[in-house]
Amino acid sequence: MGKRIDQTEVRKVAKLSRLDLSEEEIAEFTGQLSAILDYVAKMNELDTAGVEPLAHCLPISNVFREDVVKESLGTEKTLANAPDRDGEFFKVPKILEEP
């Protein structure tokens, strides 16, 4: 923690984030993320050896219910907000390339 993030790393994170960022955004985010990460490095002042990580503030455990068939949203409601559809399917550009 505390290492300055550079533009190469920001590009890598943008790719992992599935965000097509402009060069201007890459430059802007590099500076801003560096400043934020520098601030976050403040946590290094604390010795957390032996401290349990707390992912949730309540003692949450899995919740089970009876396996009973319930009404679902249905095809029309599910597809109602689809940006593009083909009948009962979400439509996307082809995923497989020509052999």
Place this chain on the structure above:
Amino acid sequence: MDWQSAKELRDKIRTGETSSVEATEAVFERIANSEPAIGAYISTFEKSAIDKAREIDKRIANGEAVGELAGVPVAIKDNMCTTFGTTTCASKILKNFHAPYNATVVDKLIAADAVIVGKTNLDEFAMGSSTENSSLKQTVNPWDIKRVPGGSSGGSTAAVAAGLCCAALGSDTGGSIRQPASFCGVVGLKPTYGRVSRYGLVAYGSSLDQIGPITRTVGDCALMMNVITGHDEKDSTSVSESVVPACNYLEKLDEPISGLKIGIVPGLNTGSDSDVQKAISGAIEVYKKLGAEIIEVEMPHFDYAIAAYYVIATAEASSNLARYDGVHYGHRTKNPKDYIEVYTKSRAEGFGKEVKRRIMLGTYALSSGYYDAYYLKALKVRNLIRGDFTKAFERCQAILMPVSPTTAFKIGEKVDDPLKMYLSDIYTIAANLAGVPGISIPCGFDKNNLPVGLQILTPAFSEDKLLRISRMFEAQTDWHKKKPAIR
């Protein structure tokens, strides 16, 4: 028509002293006059609201039973799903999204016979402290239109402050109910995590988000809590009533709390503006006069809350917002050349800067090689902060502190410096990390006539006490009665 509280209005509607139609029409008249200047709403539902008001009046006239909020005009932050209108999260990516179901809290408001006026503006996906990150419009502070209303629930708090509804719902991930409530001079409560169902709340930081009421008085806050709390099997993090029994928050609201011990954290206020410090000191004096014993408590890890929060919240956000893929719903880029572009360009075009920044930060913190150093470390710090609260609450029933180091700042003042903006949440974030409830109640004004909020924190699932402690203060002061000039 004007009134001070939702409860008072509800009672008058029930007795026939006034009608819901009259109240709802008055609200829409104010919306017609003031909304163009304030910009609190993303959408309003005048016709359905008047229809609902008419139905309530008719049922009351016929002697039929009505719900707890019968005829009261309320607003909903636009990150809660409604089958009516759109649910935009103030984002271009969801601009035309019609939710297929209601959030549980919305169903509860409807069941309580509330009149839903509209859906309010927010920072996009609830990410921000000023409502400047909305992709759809700018909300201003009704006390000074050159200033921000706070965020992210700035639309809801501005609407309540300006009389554009009687009560509203907000959501609070790191202070997004309490900070704008403080900036707008209204009451805002973040309940204990798990107390209010999050089903249908568009997720930002799932382990931190909580829905809560925004009102003009503490009594209204209790009334709204009566309506929205309770176990919900649709939310696996909602707490069972066998563990935490249901509670009527209004019933014992005015009962004094004898032998109250209130904690203050030495040195914590020193980072605040002098007017904020003065108002908080004044509030402490009010509690002393009420017979409370003020003691000093330690919160040694409080200063690390923002660092831990911006790792945990953004990590959760990066995961939650992965669902916006341009396939199932939301904005899709035009003419993508392949399926990868459907994702990357739709998201790049649909999300605003702050959302992108947080997704990037969260993705980085969770990425290979950095997970332990950032995410895991932040979770450990979170545990230390929870420990601070546990220890403090062994010695006192409540902790007092400011809500924000400043009063409402000017529009544009912090927008280019995200870290500076993040640091304005210093006092509110710890409660979300620990899951404890917190409230902001009006406790003074600064030299510019801008409201100052007092934050009160109590142990988990003690909202009844939190509201009573707040009510004790409200009953002794007139801060909540002041109204902004724009109404």
